[in-house]
Amino acid sequence: MTGPSPLAHAGHPADGPSWFPLLPVVLLAGGYLLAAARDPRGWDHRRTAAWLVGCALLAVAVGPLAQLPDDPRGHMAQHLLLGMVAPLGLVLGAPVTLLLRVSPPPVRRAVGRLLRARGAHLIAHPVPAALLSTGGLALVLLTPLYAAAERQPVLHHALHLHYVAAGYLFAWSLAGPDPAPRRPGLAVRVGALLGAAAGHAVLAKYLYAHAGSLPPGLTDRDPEAFRAAAQLMYYGGDLAELLLATALFAAWYNRPAHRRTPGAGATPAPADPASRRS
Amino acid sequence: MVTDFPLSNARTADTRSSTLAGVLIGIAVMAAVDEIVFHQLLAWHHFYDRSTPSVALLSDGLLHAAELIILVGGFFWFADLRRRRALSTRLAWGGFLLGAGGFQLFDGLVDHKVLRVHQIRYGVHLVPYDVVWNVAGAVLLLAGAAVVWWARSRDPRDGSR
Secondary structure (H helix, E strand, O other): OOOOOOOOOOOOHHHOOOOOOHHHHHHHHHHHHHHHHHOOOOOOHHHHHHHHHHHHHHHHHHOHHHHOOOOHHHHHHHHHHHHHHHHHHHHHOOHHHHHHHHOOHHHHHHHHHHHHOHHHHHHOOHHHHHHHHHHHHHHHHHOOHHHHHHHOHHHHHHHHHHHHHHHHHHHHHHHOOOOOOOOOOHHHHHHHHHHHHHHHHHHHHHHHHOOOOOOOOOOOOOHHHHHHHHHHHHHHHHHHHHHHHHHHHHHHHOOOHHHOOOOHHHOOOOOOHHHOOO | OOOOOHHHHHHHOOHHHHHHHHHHHHHHHHHHHHHHHHHHHOOOOOOOOOOOOHHHHHHHHHHHHHHHHHHHHHHHHHHHHHHOOOOOHHHHHHHHHHHHHHHHHHHHHHHHHHOOOOOOOOOOOOHHHHHHHHHHHHHHHHHHHHHHHHHHHHOHHHHHO
């Protein structure tokens, strides 16, 4: 039992609930809905649903979960939602495609230039994206960064933003329906997912094994709570991996007919309307 | 245009892919049974038993991550073969048994004995458990080999690829 901690970070009931992180989430959902309504060709409702599910999960993570008393399990649940599950919903919402459809030509040209930039190809490659996502988490758990984020609300929010951004990048590089110039082949993407998921699982067991001393720099610690958080991380990571793998292989399954194995001439037209990239 | 008559299916069946897709699903299903029955329901295995060396922890993490990917990938490959009418169901079943038995044996010999990631059960005399575990794996493996051999010999045209 930790009891009331003087180091409880901002955003806790003691200093009044802080709901301001919900504002960007509401803006994301609202902006997308406006754009979808303006799409002249009619926007696929399943994409809208995926985006809204992603936004709802973000809202749960930064709203109700952030109001809970300071607890490693709550932090872990936030990390799982922000960094792994919610970004997949956002990626499946294909926001860049929607933007390209409703924006005027200058914006479209700018987006095109951005997508063709060398830097974008580098960080949107699944391997750097996996390093940013799982590696960032390792950095938080294995260094005093965790303890520092407990004390400084700005760092705390910046970390959450990093989780979402890195998770989005990783999900997009693996399975995003949005345009991704020079996306590597299936083998590289499956390998990156394997590496990230294995790293996540090993990190979870390592945290479990060393809950007495990790993350470093905490003044009061409850090893039992960190062990529970590590188990949540392990099984939550499995769920996220399962969802990502499904999205990745579903994208492969729905690949355009001309890219299927030679001899696929006999392939019946897929009955599944999801195969059409809106 | 290749015709869609049922007779032509056997001729276009992709022998190798059908077997391998079955093997993948077999591995993943056996891994899931291990995870769900022995870890979760019986709680015979431990989540982490503190005796695990760090190299084994790494291999365990990779294996665990691979299982889920294999499960999903195996089923999508299976669905793709079916859609292309290139699936041989018998070979897929044979592959399934091969994969399930192979994983069981691998888990019993490499994970439990060589790497010592964990044991089947704790606080009991292990030999009977190990024998039952590995013999069951060997029986599944042999049954799979028999089904694959039988399926290939039934239709020699399949054997060419």
